[in-house]
Amino acid sequence: MATQEETFKKIVAHCKEYGFVFPSSEIYDGLGAVYDYGQNGVELKNNIKRYWWDSMTLLHQNIVGIDAAIFMHPTTWKASGHVDAFNDPLIDNRDSKKRYRADVLIEEQIAKYEEKIQKEVDKARKRFGDSFDEAMFRQTNARVIEHQQKRDALHERYSAAMNANDLDELKQIILDEEIVCPISGTRNWTDVRQFNLMFQTEMGSTADGAMKIYLRPETAQGIFVNFLNVQKTGRMKIPFGIAQIGKAFRNEIVARQFVFRMREFEQMEMQFFVRPGEELKWFEHWKAFRLKWHKALGLGDQKYRYHDHEKLAHYANAATDIEFQMPFGFKEVEGIHSRTNFDLSQHAKYSGKKIEYFDPELNQSYTPYVIETSIGVDRMFLSVMCGSYKEEQLEGGDVRVVLSLPPVLAPVKACIMPLVKKDGLPELAHKIMDELKFDFRVQYDEKDSIGKRYRRQDAIGTPFCITVDHDSLNDGCVTLRYRDTMEQDRVKIEDLHEIIRRATDAKELYRKIVGDKLEDTEE
Numbered sequence: 060m061a062t063q064e065e066t067f068k069k070i071v072a073h074c075k076e077y078g079f080v081f082p083s084s085e086i087y088d089g090l091g092a093v094y095d096y097g098q099n100g101v102e103l104k105n106n107i108k109r110y111w112w113d114s115m116t117l118l119h120q121n122i123v124g125i126d127a128a129i130f131m132h133p134t135t136w137k138a139s140g141h142v143d144a145f146n147d148p149l150i151d152n153r154d155s156k157k158r159y160r161a162d163v164l165i166e167e168q169i170a171k172y173e174e175k176i177q178k179e180v181d182k183a184r185k186r187f188g189d190s191f192d193e194a195m196f197r198q199t200n201a202r203v204i205e206h207q208q209k210r211d212a213l214h215e216r217y218s219a220a221m222n223a224n225d226l227d228e229l230k231q232i233i234l235d236e237e238i239v240c241p242i243s244g245t246r247n248w249t250d251v252r253q254f255n256l257m258f259q260t261e262m263g264s265t266a267d268g269a270m271k272i273y274l275r276p277e278t279a280q281g282i283f284v285n286f287l288n289v290q291k292t293g294r295m296k297i298p299f300g301i302a303q304i305g306k307a308f309r310n311e312i313v314a315r316q317f318v319f320r321m322r323e324f325e326q327m328e329m330q331f332f333v334r335p336g337e338e339l340k341w342f343e344h345w346k347a348f349r350l351k352w353h354k355a356l357g358l359g360d361q362k363y364r365y366h367d368h369e370k371l372a373h374y375a376n377a378a379t380d381i382e383f384q385m386p387f388g389f390k391e392v393e394g395i396h397s398r399t400n401f402d403l404s405q406h407a408k409y410s411g412k413k414i415e416y417f418d419p420e421l422n423q424s425y426t427p428y429v430i431e432t433s434i435g436v437d438r439m440f441l442s443v444m445c446g447s448y449k450e451e452q453l454e455g456g457d458v459r460v461v462l463s464l465p466p467v468l469a470p471v472k473a474c475i476m477p478l479v480k481k482d483g484l485p486e487l488a489h490k491i492m493d494e495l496k497f498d499f500r501v502q503y504d505e506k507d508s509i510g511k512r513y514r515r516q517d518a519i520g521t522p523f524c525i526t527v528d529h530d531s532l533n534d535g536c537v538t539l540r541y542r543d544t545m546e547q548d549r550v551k552i553e554d555l556h557e558i559i560r561r562a563t564d565a566k567e568l569y570r571k572i573v574g575d576k577l578e579d580t581e582e
């Protein structure tokens with residue numbers, strides 16, 4: 060059995076080998092935490108985006124989209140709090156010259172205590188078998204109690220330091236816990252400094268006074284500053300939402316784990332504007348809706364969990380993450396936040412403009428409250444890859460690598476293969492392709508044995524292979540091979556379109572999410 064780490068390495072290598080993801084500017088040795096999507100990656104990514112976009116703007120009459128610019132007036136980021144507070148605490152190890160996030164080093168230390176406790180529990184479970192009482196064990200075992208106390212004390216000290224923005228204390232915790240650099244193994248740490256994650260550049264020539272501007276670190280602010288534009292021109296009535304997909308940039312200190320943490324990435328965000336006082340009801344609504352959206356893909360319900368935030372940003376009154384089980388643990392893929400009226404009020408304050416909504420039913424004006432759903436396209440891509448990558452042991456000792464991608468997301472829906480390159484089979488295969496190609500992304504492959512061709516398609520997650528043989532010329536049927544089961548059916552050529560449509564149509568997933576009513580956010 061491959062370890063989780065090995066599995067992850069294989070997935071990363073697979074992404075490159077099959078044209079999903081390449082390191083950016085690779086011929087120059089790449090650029091840290093920046094990646095390019097290849098011929099299959101871009102299709103998968105576009106399908107993810109479409110699945111999200113339509114689930115917002117088609118399923119809900121009261122959600123519309125926008126596409127705001129990446130550059131924004133610099134005051135935007137003053138108002139949003141990013142100029143002053145979008146920081147990570149960084150620390151360097153003087154011996155390895157490696158840079159770390161101080162908060163991450165401490166969180167990993169907390170996780171180590173938790174792992175130790177888990178090990179004790181697992182050991183005891185093995186020893187006691189069916190009669191094992193975990194709750195009792197946790198309360199009474201001396202070693203577990205000791206680890207738990209250390210963990211809790213550290214957690215408390217860490218939270219207090221983070222809340223107070225006490226950088227000296229963060230360093231002291233690292234020293235007291237004897238945390239070493241994983242590269243040099245030493246405790247030769249610098250002081251902890253704040254590091255702003257926004258990329259800066261200049262707009263205009265210096266001669267006429269260039270203006271310092273930022274690459275946006277999130278797409279949300281483009282929605283907030285356009286609130287009045289969209290509400291007025293779209294005659295939107297509360298509750299309503301604005302959706303956007305776009306690039307965001309963060310100068311992450313430690314960029315690891317492939318496309319999980321990038322410096323240039325893409326977000327899909329939706330801000331849902333509601334009446335003050337109704338935000339927690341809508342928070343629950345979106346929390347449930349977003350999890351259903353994930354689960355409808357069929358990667359396995361047990362791979363998702365909520366992680367409710369204990370520590371909330373000062374402007375938020377509820378927040379949760381949807382986490383996915385990656386090979387390196389359960390990790391945040393999406394955040395759902397109840398942000399009160401903080402953002403709109405801040406923009407009203409900094410711009411001097413009134414940003415309010417007149418509610419005809421209440422006959423009063425107010426600053427709407429906001430529920431935000433924010434998901435990273437790249438993290439979603441990674442979760443789909445990790446959830447789909449499989450190595451199957453076949454009879455006869457062969458190993459099959461298959462990406463069991465949700466068919467709706469698969470880059471290629473079907474591959475059409477003539478059994479041989481002669482006797483009129485390629486002509487018939489092309490004819491079938493011409494019938495399918497306007498509705499589905501299909502490929503044609505006549506090279507190598509059928510077995511090898513199947514494997515190539517398995518590796519990029521193509522749900523169907525269609526083989527044209529000599530009988531097809533007479534009976535109008537082809538062999539349809541299913542990726543996941545490898546079973547084969549003889550089907551009529553004219554039925555292919557409907558078979559592929561049914562398996563790859565997002566409508567079938569939307570029904571799983573909202574049933575047939577296709578509308579659930581109207582009052």
Ligand code: ATP
Nearest residue numbers: 309319320321324391392393394433434435437438
């Ligand atoms: P993290 O704690 O992992 O840094 P975050 O809480 O800062 O993430 P948000 O600001 O809530 O993330 O951003 C919303 C979503 O954007 C995240 O759930 C994630 O999917 C995505 N995202 C954020 N930062 C990155 C990044 N550096 N690379 C890829 N995706 C990212």
